Amino acid sequence: MLDWHRGELSSRRVLALIKHLPRDSAVQRELHGEAADWSVTDHLLAATVDHLAVANWMFACVNTGEDGDTPEAPKPVPRPGNEDEDVDEGREGADRNGPNTPAGEGEGVSPHAIARFFG
Structure with missing residues (x-):
């Protein structure tokens, strides 16, 4: 996030990285709850x-x-x-x-x- 804040990382790249996080990540668990484990x-x-x-x-x-x-x-x-x-x-x-x-x-x-x- 610091790279995004400094302007070294585009918003599009940040969204792409977040979208393709592993299924067991904290973001996926927050979005999908227990279903992220299956x-x-x-x-x-x-x-x-x-x-x-x-x-x-x-x-x-x-x-x-x-x-x-x-x-x-x-x-x-x-x-x-x-x-x-x-x-x-x-x-x-x-x-x-x-x-x-x-x-x-x-x-x-x-x-x-x-x-x-x-x-």
């Missing part, structure tokens, strides 16, 4: 874990005996930036076609579910 790889790994858990849950549901209780649906891996997820769970009809909803349940995919799926 890379694309982290989001893909969380989605993989969620899909495997749902696949295992569906397999268990199909292969339980007629007298057996169906297992409880798995909960998705918590992701940064989804503070309203706890609120949605308590709301009736909030998101019925999330990644843990069996086929046939729900009326359609909500915009919230699409946004949550794609991060």
Whole structure:
């Protein structure tokens, strides 16, 4: 910043340097909060874990005996930036076609579910 103040660094260059700071920098954390800690790889790994858990849950549901209780649906891996997820769970009809909803349940995919799926 001192170079900018002295006129040795242009404002455009300062903005370019700030824009391309690493994801774990203090500026990125201030702008994006906890979401700055998660890379694309982290989001893909969380989605993989969620899909495997749902696949295992569906397999268990199909292969339980007629007298057996169906297992409880798995909960998705918590992701940064989804503070309203706890609120949605308590709301009736909030998101019925999330990644843990069996086929046939729900009326359609909500915009919230699409946004949550794609991060």
